[in-house]
Amino acid sequence: MTKQHYQMYIGGAFVDARSGERMDVLSPTTEEPLFTVPNGASQDAVAALEAAQAAQRGWAQTPAVQRGEVLARFASLILANREQLAQTLVREMGKTYRLALGEVDVAADFINFPAQSARRIEGDILPSDLPGEHIFIHKVPYGVTVGIAAWNFPLALACRKIGPALATGNVMVVKPPSVTPVAVLRLGPLAEQAGIPKGVLNLVTGGGSTMGEELVTNKITRLVSMTGSTATGQHIFRQAAQNITAVRLELGGKAPFILLADGNVDKAVEAAVVSRHLNSGQVCTCPERFYIHERVYDQFLRKYCGRVAQLRIGDPMDDRTDIGPKVSAGETDRLEAIVQRAVDAGAKVLVGGKRPTGEQFRRGHWYEPTVLSDCTNAMDVMREEVFGVVSPVMRVGGFDEALALANDSDYGLAAFLFTRDLANVHRAVAELEFGEIYVNRPMGEQRQGFHNGHKLSGVGGEDGRYGMENYLEKKTMYVNVS
Template identity: 80%
Template sequence: MKSTHGGVDSYRMYINGEFVDSKGGGTIDVASPTNEEVLFTVPNGTTDDAQLALETAKAAQPAWAAMPAVERGNILARFADLIRENRERLAKILTQEMGKTYSLALGEVDVSADFINFPAQAARRIEGDILPSDLPGEHIMIHKVPYGVTVGIAAWNFPLALSCRKIGPALTTGNVMVVKPPSVTPVAVLALGELAEQAGIPKGVLNLVTGGGSTMGEELVTNPITRLVTMTGSSQTGQEIFRKAADRLIAVRLELGGKAPFILLADGDVDKAVDAAVVSRHLNSGQVCTCPERFYIHDAVYDEFLQKYSAAVAKLKIGDPMDETTDIGPKVNAHETSQLEQIVDKAVAQGAKLVVGGKRPDGEQFAKGHWYEPTILTECTNEMEVMQEEVFGVVSPIMRIGSYEEALALANDCKYGLAAFLFTNDVRLIQRAVLELEFGEIYVNRPMGEQRQGFHNGYKLSGTGGEDGKYGLENYLEKKTMYVNFSG
């Protein structure tokens, strides 16, 4: 629910089925990455607001869990339908607050609805087990039951989709959830409150709150009411949440940073690899955790790939994200842009060669906002920061490799393990890569883009737990074993 004053839309939190301001009265400004103008305000929630949301959720959970799963699924299916019906409105908000192209924002809304609908359709397929006992006249029954009160914390790059990715399976399985979107892009998520009410989600089952990580976020994680935390964001933040959750041994599901290798071998289809690289590296201005972040290209096709990839990247259009011809919008904020500049400058100082981009674009239209040109670096080494740390922007550092074995060693020499890309037609190497690449998600001969029935998970510092599909659904269920003796 919103109100408008002086051209700025003010949104409120959604707690216990009501739209509320922060008990502390504070607000957070949300500015456009395109021109830095304040477009929205949201409440700066306090620990008291977090406590209220958690208490509300706890009170609502028993009745929601007792509702037949198919009825919960039907309510969530209506929720998904309402998200689709509000597609254009939600997409516009996403573009305004995050800077992504409007076409991509429309896609995010579609995916968000699907993240709700897919688990909702699986409500009838939550299965347990009946096992034979070693004793006569006895059954062993393993039930799967909800945790209770869960907390969902979403990242700023796909705030709506990442929130719905958690809401769908959590609520389908009988949990309730308090969702905290990021302070930099919270508005589209708060807009879900009105749709949740229209869908008939009971009061307290879904709560949407905003506020700082050190206040609102920490209270949600450490509060004794919380039984599970699911978070998408940086590895550093994920580690901090993991440490805080350890004090009470609550369940934690983390989807964190990535540094995806892009491997093109001698027999790979160069044109297909170029097309996939252009799309995957530059989607959402490179602000995707599964983007290819480091390129290992075989000597035999290196020159051809570099020539074609450089030509394609140079043609990408930077500009107004509402313009349907724009390929790349702004970065989300000044801090992210500054980090991108620093890591590119450092790579060049260390010996990398700048082939394309490497700076903020020229022109009056880019005088305000957070812009950075698509950038290609060659002559990189695997020890460089640009090859080891998550860049989260439109930068492509490229290295030559001479074999699959070399590419494998370089790719695995990294603290992250979320996604990887492999282009080859050698079936033997593809099968080896399944076993040998230390990444939870591998794209072979295609661009990135996971599907709802798959499983999205990371190795190493890229997270623990995973999301999507039947395995993601089970992450929101605990097991309870019953030994039922009926021998008399």
């Protein structure tokens, strides 16, 4: 099979790494090399940052409405290339084609929302204590920003950063993940067609210890927005401290799924099936641990196991497929190990619990949807981010116990609650230590909301007007005309 080679996009030009080095992008379905991309290093990062710096002033001075118009064209071109981008996502990441189409739609929406909001950026005018004076608080772009995207939704997560960064007058260098970089690199020609000025958007590929470190520690960079693991986010936080560079980190999660005795069991089951298994469980807001009230525990488990057992694993391009491959061998090995540790500690496998067999699964990175019962909160499977199709289930006696167990975690990204009692909902708002709470529904944030984590799940946040403001810093002017 002939491998397609994709180039970086720096300063409006399509370029290879200055070293000439390339790296392979492998299929998680067949393990075959599909593409090659430049293996950029620090010198390529500097070139991209300098190109961005040269373009920043002109872009910031462009009227906000014009920036929005350019971004709207960019979003339209993303949608015009929907099928090609979706097929690329399937090939490099392994997600189902249905989900890949949805990711392209979301990516375009992540551009469109800030494009429509560009002219709505507001400052403040405050009265002064002095005569003949006003205090003006302006919101201004940081300048050169860096976006680092995770591998599970590479296109959408890149656009989630590009949209608000560019709409608010910043320029950006985007580094997609090395394991799934191609769909993001394909944005380069679309940016050019949309009329995004040279240097305003740059797309680079390379290793985290070379390319990534330069992007974060270089003095040109004024803000870093990263989506990924907590360990990587902590490392970036430490690196950014050298220059007091602003950081926005959306990191790991360990979402609790709480079903109380008064909750709608059927509705909870369906929400759990969708939310836990979307993208083969590789979503930071997936429910990762289940706290089910003892009065509905058996009913929930019976119905949930029945639904999970019906999920189909296989070719992600097949419309009948529910579960595609894991993104890499390492991720599959990690999933297998954490399930085995849970079983060794006393958990029972009710569904799955192993790699599928058969010729179809001889190559690729596969794991069966798995349900574990008799879990305890001390097990690794209840404390570490699994990021796969494993559902550890635990019986609880009431809401007080569920709240305590849910909050007994280093993470605070998302949580789920199923109850008919409004008092319980109010308690969840006040007591659940998570930035995003889904009540009586499956996961899925909306563009006008705000997606942020507490504790080790991150700082900053994205989406909506608060997400836009994360790309703006304040400048206060005391204007005295007396």
